[in-house]
Every structure is written in C-alpha cells, then in structure tokens.
Amino acid sequence: MSNLIRGTIFVVDDNIDTDQIIPAEYLTLVPSKPDEYEKLGSYALIGLPDRYGKFIAPGAMKTNYPIIIAGENFGCGSSREHAPIALGAAGVKAVVAQSYARIFFRNCTATGELYPWETPERLCDKFETGQEVTIDFEQNQLTNHTLGKVYQLQSLGEVKPVIDAGGIFAYARATGMIAKAK
Template identity: 85%
Template sequence: MAKAIKGKIFVVDHNIDTDQIIPAEYLTLVPSKPDEYEKLGSYAMVGLPDRYGKFVAEGAMKTDYPIIVAGENFGCGSSREHAPIALGAAGVQAVIAESYARIFFRNCTATGELYPWEAVERLCDRFETGHEVTIDFDNNQLINHTLGETYELKSLGEVGPVIDAGGIFAYARQTGMIPTKAG
C-alpha cells in the first residue's frame, strides 16, 4: 500500500524560528497531558508575522494545512521540542523545507510528530498557501495538483521508520533496542 499525505499547504519563507512556531509563553503547556497537547496545537505558528495569515483559525484547535512548505533553515533558534510537538498537535503531518536547523530536524524524528522532508529545489517562492498537494512517500515526490507539477524530494532515509513508529523511544522498543514493559 502506497503511503501519501494529501492536503492544503501553508507556505512560509526562510529562517522560521522556534519562537515563531511556538512562542516561549506557551512552553508551560505539558504535551503529555492530552488537553494541554491539544491547546499547544492551537498556538502553533502564532509568532509568525501577520503577512502569512492565520495558520490555525481563530477559536480552532487544528489547522487546515497538514503540510508546511518552507525555505531555508526552518526551525532555527532554540532547541525546544515543543516546536515540532505544537505543529503535530495542530494537525501538521509534514514540513517540506529547503533545509532545517539540525536540532529541529532531530526533534521531529525524536518525537515522531511530523515528517521533515527536504526539497531538492526552492518551492516556497513558487507555491502559495492553499495549493492542494500530495506527498508520495514511495517515489519521494511532491505533486502540486493546483499547478499540475511534480517535484523531487530528498529521501527521508533512516528517519522515516523512526517517525513511522511514533518517535525514538517507540522505535527502540519496536526494534528491541530497549525492552518493553512487562504486563
């Protein structure tokens, strides 16, 4: 069975930092508490400049955009795990960027919240928020249905199975690296 993510995209530029993804004032929310996890998602991307528009509609808990398309250095700034967790809580399944701050990429993998795809070419200047797309995992491609065009993505490589498992600890349990709790 082919794996894919379909939906509308939210487009941002370069150097979107963790303070824009989830401002420090919301870091008191504890993601392991279900109601606070959901609330964390409602604040995802509230630190962005107004020119981007609303990522999560006023009064909503989830975004209409399961995929973010970004420029270079997405997730720069602090090393907070709350950034990919907030995006995942908002309903984001993947980010496609030209490049990532390495700690953000690592936190996406460790938490298993979302897939950090890397674009082969600059897409943030070509795409617009609201375009309908499909990420084709089997072929490492992004299909922009609005433009009728297909773009290559770099392979997820070894991080794919870790994210599929739900993060580094779930993957370690699943593969026998660490024992599961006895019932």
C-alpha cells in the same frame, strides 16, 4: 502510516524560528497531558508575522494545512522539542523545506510528530498557501495539483521508520533496542 499525505499547504519562507513556531510563553503546557497537547497545537505558528495569514482559524484547535512548505533553515533558534510537537498537535503531518536547523530535524525524528522532507528546489517561491498537494513516500515526490507539477524530494532515509513508530523511544522498544514496558 500511509505512503501518501494529501492536503492544502501553508507557505512560509526562510529562518522560521522556534519562537515563531511556538512562543516561549506556551512552553508551560505539558504535551503528555492530552488536553494540554491539544491546546499547545492551537498556538502553533502564532508567532509568525501577519503577512503569512492565520495558520489556525480563530477559535479553532487544529489547522486546515497538514503540510507546510518552507525555505531555508526551518526550525532555527532554540532546541525546544515543543516546536515539532506543537505542529503535530495542530494537525501538521509534514514540512517540506529547503533546509532545517539540525536540532529541529532531530526533534521531528525523536518525537515522531511530523516528517521533515527536504527539497533541492525553492518551492516556497513557487507555491501559495491553500494549494492542494500530495506527498508520495514511495516515489519521494511532491505533486502540486493546483499547478499540475511534480517535484522531487530527498529521501527520508532511516528517519522514516523512527517517525512511523511514533518517535525514538517507540522505535527503540519496537526493534528491541530497549526493553518494552511491563
């Protein structure tokens, strides 16, 4: 994994729940099947109110926004691991939020789909969808190139190597915690 993620952002505010991230009607898609994984991604954030605009353009399978900026309690609701998987399948690499629902944060780590960065600042009120940003993993910083400002992020800590490995099972195999498949 590169130590930088650069791209345009999609901005949401507080309490974005798992039904907004991936509505229950799409949970029959099996992420371990490549065609269904891709289709799952095409429905990411389809449950959001219209005021946010389209996360994925009509007819597209992937988003143009590899980074989501959010307020408090991102990923609240159910324990479905389809939520971070759908975002990852859509092309999201990271979410930067004030806070996360604990289960969503854990599912990001377990699946290895995306990096859940936390920020002490309320960036969702300062940023706008479409702005260009870079996340620097070594400096724990988010640079908003559109605004010309740098913001400090909380360290990912021990979850970074787990996500880098592709999730908890891949990490456990790579570190010898569980035997590799023969």
